[in-house]
Amino acid sequence: MITKFQVAYKNLMRKRIRSLLTLVGIALSAWVLVSLLGFNQGYETALNKDIDNMGFELMVMAKGCPYEAATLMLKGGTGLKYINESIMDDIAKEPEVDKAFPMLMSAVFDPNKGESGGIAGYFGVDAKSFAEMKPSLKFRQGKWFTRTDTYEAVLGYEAAELEQREVGDMILMPEKNVEFKVVGILERTGTQDDGTIFVPLKTLQKIFDRPNELTTIGIKLKKDANSARFEEKLYKLPDVQVVSLAQVKDTIMKLISTAKVMVLSIASIAILIAMVGVINTILMSVHERFQEIGILKTIGAMPWDIFKLIWIETLILCAIGGLLGIGLALILSKVTGILIRYVMPYAPSGGLVLIDLRLIFVTMAAILGIGLVSGLYPAWKAGRIRPLEAIRSEVAR
Amino acid sequence: MNQSNVSIKALNLTKVYSRGSEKISAVDDVSLRINQGDFISIIGPSGSGKTTLINLLGCLDNPTSGELHLGGRAIFSHAKPLSERELTKIRREIYGYIFQNFYLIPTLTVLENVMLPLTFYQKPGTENEAVKLLKLLGMEHRKDHLPGQISGGEMQRVAIARAMVNMPEILLADEPTGNLDTKRSGEIVRVLQELNRNSGLTIIMVTHNPELARCADRMFEMRDGKICEIAYEPRDSYCEDVSKDRPLRGTNEDRPIKTSTLTQK
Numbered sequence: 001m002i003t004k005f006q007v008a009y010k011n012l013m014r015k016r017i018r019s020l021l022t023l024v025g026i027a028l029s030a031w032v033l034v035s036l037l038g039f040n041q042g043y044e045t046a047l048n049k050d051i052d053n054m055g056f057e058l059m060v061m062a063k064g065c066p067y068e069a070a071t072l073m074l075k076g077g078t079g080l081k082y083i084n085e086s087i088m089d090d091i092a093k094e095p096e097v098d099k100a101f102p103m104l105m106s107a108v109f110d111p112n113k114g115e116s117g118g119i120a121g122y123f124g125v126d127a128k129s130f131a132e133m134k135p136s137l138k139f140r141q142g143k144w145f146t147r148t149d150t151y152e153a154v155l156g157y158e159a160a161e162l163e164q165r166e167v168g169d170m171i172l173m174p175e176k177n178v179e180f181k182v183v184g185i186l187e188r189t190g191t192q193d194d195g196t197i198f199v200p201l202k203t204l205q206k207i208f209d210r211p212n213e214l215t216t217i218g219i220k221l222k223k224d225a226n227s228a229r230f231e232e233k234l235y236k237l238p239d240v241q242v243v244s245l246a247q248v249k250d251t252i253m254k255l256i257s258t259a260k261v262m263v264l265s266i267a268s269i270a271i272l273i274a275m276v277g278v279i280n281t282i283l284m285s286v287h288e289r290f291q292e293i294g295i296l297k298t299i300g301a302m303p304w305d306i307f308k309l310i311w312i313e314t315l316i317l318c319a320i321g322g323l324l325g326i327g328l329a330l331i332l333s334k335v336t337g338i339l340i341r342y343v344m345p346y347a348p349s350g351g352l353v354l355i356d357l358r359l360i361f362v363t364m365a366a367i368l369g370i371g372l373v374s375g376l377y378p379a380w381k382a383g384r385i386r387p388l389e390a391i392r393s394e395v396a397r
Numbered sequence: 398m399n400q401s402n403v404s405i406k407a408l409n410l411t412k413v414y415s416r417g418s419e420k421i422s423a424v425d426d427v428s429l430r431i432n433q434g435d436f437i438s439i440i441g442p443s444g445s446g447k448t449t450l451i452n453l454l455g456c457l458d459n460p461t462s463g464e465l466h467l468g469g470r471a472i473f474s475h476a477k478p479l480s481e482r483e484l485t486k487i488r489r490e491i492y493g494y495i496f497q498n499f500y501l502i503p504t505l506t507v508l509e510n511v512m513l514p515l516t517f518y519q520k521p522g523t524e525n526e527a528v529k530l531l532k533l534l535g536m537e538h539r540k541d542h543l544p545g546q547i548s549g550g551e552m553q554r555v556a557i558a559r560a561m562v563n564m565p566e567i568l569l570a571d572e573p574t575g576n577l578d579t580k581r582s583g584e585i586v587r588v589l590q591e592l593n594r595n596s597g598l599t600i601i602m603v604t605h606n607p608e609l610a611r612c613a614d615r616m617f618e619m620r621d622g623k624i625c626e627i628a629y630e631p632r633d634s635y636c637e638d639v640s641k642d643r644p645l646r647g648t649n650e651d652r653p654i655k656t657s658t659l660t661q662k
Contacts, residue, residue: 002509002516010504295500298457299559300489301517302482386481388457391496391571 004305008312011285022281023321026367029274030325032267034363035336035353038329040260042337042354047252050348051245053191055133056101056218057227059243060091060234082213083240090237091217096225101129104204105215108175120174122197124204127154133220137193142167142184149202153180156196157188171197176207259343274321275374282314282378293382294390303383310379311372318371322364330355404599405431405454405567410463410473412449423449424460425622433468433566436593436600438610441619447603448571450619454601455494455569456487467491468566489518493560493568497575499552501544501559507531508540511558520563530558534588550581557588561598568592570602574609586612 012019062081088102104124113120127144131137140160145152153171155163165171165182172179180199188194205211221227227244234242286293293306301309329336337352412424423446431437431454441447452458453465459478464471472487473479479487488494501510511527531537534554539547544555553573560568570589574582586609592598593614602613610616616627 002505002512004516006509007502007505007513007516010502014504291500292502295496296513296517297481297485298488298494299514299517300485300563302485305517388452391452391457 004309004312005316008309009316011289012313012316015285018281018284019317022277022317023324025274025277026318026321026371027324027328029267029270030322030363030367031328031332032270032325033366034326034329034355034359035333036263036267037359037363038333038353038355039263039336039340041356041359042352043256043340043348044253045354046348046352047249050191051249053134053136053189053193054218054245055136056099056220057245058219058221058231058234059245059248060087060217060219060237060240061215061243063239063241082210082215083217085212085214087237087240088214088217091219091234094230094233096221096230097219098222098225099129099133099220101133101218102126102201102214103130103216103218104201104208104210104213106204106208108173110174112174120197121195122173122199122204124201125198126201130198133218134193137189138187140185140187142182145183145200148200149206150200151178151180151203152183152200154184154186154198155182156186156194156198158194159197160185162195173207178207271370275370278314278317278371278374279378281317282310282375283381285313286310286378286382289382290385291390291393293385294387294393297385298387298391306385307379307383310382311375314371314375314379315368318367318374319364322367325367326355326360326363329353404433404435404468405429405601406464406466407454408464408466410450410453410460410465412446412453412458413461422446422622424453427463427622427624429617429624429626431599431601433599434593434597435615436590436602436613437615437617438602438604438613439617439619439624440604440607440610442605445619446622447619449622450624451569451571451601451603455492455567456484459484489514489563490520491566493563493565495553495556495560495568495570495573497572499544499549499556499576501552501555503544506541506543507536507547507555510544510555511562513559514563518563523563526562526564527558530561531555534558548581549577550584553577553581553585554588557585557592561592565598567599567601570600572604573602574604574606582606582609 060083062083085102088100091097092100102125106122106124107119108122110120126148127146131144140157142154144154155165155171160166160182163171165185167182167185169182170179171182180197186193205213221230231242231244234240296306296309297303333351333353333355340352407427407429410424410427411422414421414423425446427450439447439450449458453460453473456465456472456479460473463473465473467487502513505513508527508531511531515523515527528537528540531540534557536551536554536558539551539555544552547555553576557568557573568589573589574585577585586602589600589602590612593600600613602610604610611629616629617624618627
């Protein structure tokens, strides 16, 4: 017994190049769709992970642009503003505060970084409070510096790789010409910490001539604390602003939403083009087989049988195209991630394109849905062919 | 084969086509009765209405007026025309069709082509019919070949097997030898004769070749839409002349011939 599926498949094989080209169109649009949806969920997951790994919920910093503050915190940068260290003591006294840690961010120009030099970021931290805030940080080698005023450094995983330093080596801070002894190298975290060089707070304040000054205070609240009321309280402090990480996340998501809309539009157009391609291919095929379909009806096929036969052809194209596209997206997700990182204003660390089973099912369902809709008209048209007309068309030839 | 007592009775069948304001009666008030097990041929020049008549008798088209009864069951009567769906239901239960251009699906093998009707509708007891028919028609050795790899005569044998796979009661053959040379034509008619004699199959064959038509038991002639039965002595001479020494099965001497089927695209 030969099935409708076999008949449909063998028919698609009749015009291999045409079927292949249609398949490529569907695969490409499926690829774009999966990558885009994967990016949508991957970006947010990566951002959440970045923010969770920071270990704190609120940042206190000098008054300025909150966007600047957000990117500064996540990406590092110049043009920093400072707050007085005494604020730290005021904050630590508040009952809502579980932990607070001071941080001084500094940047120097490193002529050896990249092709034409680049900014190297240094984080001055208090080892004890910082480690408490971030218990997830693990050491590959060594340990934290024990005091806040030594010339010792802890390197993030990538920073150590880049500088090619081991514990016990010396590392030179460019511009200031100060040498630090590497006392610890962190494990890979997949976050911004990987590229950071941590040095004792007091030492950094001294080098940059910023005694008793900080750029940021990170705050972790007690579990039952009312975050909003506490933020209100902090605003009473002079010349500071409070940025909650939830706010930072919102800001970044808003920033990238425009880009998302753009990409979504492009993906929609790609899908539309693929759909038109499918309709065209199947319509052509129906037109070419006008007589053949008429004969099928003569030998017993009902309009619905013909409708199904043509619909199956569309579904085969869409199913194979969809699977190819998803495969392509899986294989190339890293490349897509790199491309997105290149064009996005800010991209969190880790994988940007997250393709999971749910997404694969959703995309496959979408592609098959598109296939079903695309096949409707050609299938309906084929179902309406009358056998007599088909036979007469031969006579007219 | 099915031995039910189906016969065709046509009463005043008329089919009128409009060409602009002009009305053309392709079939004009035709009445005839075909008994079960008859092998009849219809001859006539081009445009005489023989194909239109076979289309009406084969439920491929609705008549403008007149009646058609199959085995006592009224198919076309005075009521409204039958829908495409209703016509298909009748066709697949009662008829098998073969055409001048074979209309085999080029991407399917010989066996798959024969089994194709079963994909849409299958009468009980027809499961192994395809292989049996190919064997009977001497095409078993070609069952895995594609239509493009066999000769015209063989293609028509495959088309006959396809028409027979659901055990029809009536076989309609519209110019079944129109694309074949004399020898191959003789072979195909001989196949039809054998099916008719051995299985009691009712066959209606349209041809423009009077010699071939004489191989049937009864012969009708059409002219200007009118039909009349021609009295003659049925004979096998044409068939015997060209194929008496040839076996029923196809031979390798057959050469593929060019056809104008769309399926050849």
